[in-house]
Amino acid sequence: MNKVLRGLMIGSSLLIIATSANAMDIKGKIVDSETAATLSGATVDLKDSNGNVLQEVTADSAGRFLFTGVNSGTYKIEVKETGYVGIDKSVSITTKNKNVSIKAIPSAGGTVNVTGKVTDSLGTGIGGLEVQLMKEDPRFGSSTMSKYVVDKATTAQDGTYTLKAIKPSDTSTYTYYVRVLGHGIKNTSATGQFSVTKDTTNIANENVTVDVLPTTTATITGQVLDAIGNPVANAKVTAPLRETNYPETVTNANGEFSLVVPANGILQVPIRVSKSGYQTVRETIIPNANTTLALQTINLISK
16 A cells, blocks of 8 residues: 655654555536626646646536546646636645535636735845735625635735736726735735726835844755665755745755755744655744754655
């Protein structure tokens, strides 16, 4: 029986548990984001993390789709349909079948560019942050739950970004907000409200100022062994945070590693250990600043 590894933190130790890796299903339903009508006939692709199409299906008359025989991991679901903005939804599946709901966004009125810059309180641009453009659903007013993401981008090194807002095809007015997420900052709520009509041209200077968290670090150490206790050299150990240059290292000849990561006792830091031919181990830790957190031995099992 195939096995996968799951990591659990107990105190400052990483406990590795083997679980069955049975193939699972991802199913879902596609609806129009404005009318809630089901979207039939749309092409739905299941892609791996590299963008390769693994399966392609067509939504049925009720807007439903199904991918079968899916292994645990993170995938992207892409929906393509004439008259709608392309949708790219990230989905993770572990040990249970996954059910997802997708809102297809009409694009009949075309799009307009929204540009801006994300800076700290001193006006310095911050790169590598995720900027989301959120549209208000007129059926539910201005509550937080009524907003959904229509586009997202990563800020350039100088903090600038470009997003695309959808224009209405009639006399309606669409309301949008900008939200910023990322490591090292206090995530913003939906802010920067602006409106778009069918006559709107490009929108500029949707700038956002964010609070930067104190820059402190911690050191994560450990050793990677195979299933029979031999050191695994050149295994990649990474902390895939929401930034462009996230911390990473490789194990030495003895399977040992040391990784410096951001830390403030609040920030959740993901740790991933991987090597070709082995199952990947993932875990999330919350390190305190200026400390060394020694993980117990991490065992990798061959695929």
